[in-house]
Amino acid sequence: MRTALLAVSLGGLLLTGAACSSGDNGSETRAEAPVAETPATTTTTVPAPDYYANTRKVCAALDKIFDADVAQFGTAMGKMIAYKEAKQADEAEQARKAASKELKEVGAKVRKETAAAEDPDLKQAGAVSATKFSKSAADKALFDKVKTTKDLDKTLAAKMPDWMDPVAGLCAT
Numbered sequence: 001m002r003t004a005l006l007a008v009s010l011g012g013l014l015l016t017g018a019a020c021s022s023g024d025n026g027s028e029t030r031a032e033a034p035v036a037e038t039p040a041t042t043t044t045t046v047p048a049p050d051y052y053a054n055t056r057k058v059c060a061a062l063d064k065i066f067d068a069d070v071a072q073f074g075t076a077m078g079k080m081i082a083y084k085e086a087k088q089a090d091e092a093e094q095a096r097k098a099a100s101k102e103l104k105e106v107g108a109k110v111r112k113e114t115a116a117a118e119d120p121d122l123k124q125a126g127a128v129s130a131t132k133f134s135k136s137a138a139d140k141a142l143f144d145k146v147k148t149t150k151d152l153d154k155t156l157a158a159k160m161p162d163w164m165d166p167v168a169g170l171c172a173t
Helices: 002-022 052-085 089-115 120-137 140-144 149-171
Strands: none
Touching: 052 089, 052 120, 052 149, 089 120, 089 140, 120 149
């Protein structure tokens, strides 16, 4: 008897649940909820600015600076070393100042050339590189530790990438 009552109760629950979910209540019909339509979106893509020609021009100018002007810095450093080895302190100091001036001029030229760059990344990298050149030009300790050509090679091997890397990556392509 219990199972019969249980079966009837469950059957009634099932019928009630079906009636509620069917949406049909005899003669009464329910209106469906309106479906919101998403308007079609059109995406306009703006092409990236083309800095190629300007970048090539700026990088060509930087190559000239790195070749010619850095070579003049190297020549001044060579004179400084020769005077140091000859124990001619006054001349060595004059050569150090000349080398410092050359390096500072390299920084100024890098700053000038990259300031004209259309590519904001190249412009920023140029400012970073120019600052590194200028800082090194003012670093007397950098010049003091260079006493031989071997010291110069070691110093330049460490400094050149530091000075040039900010722009070199953008000019390599």
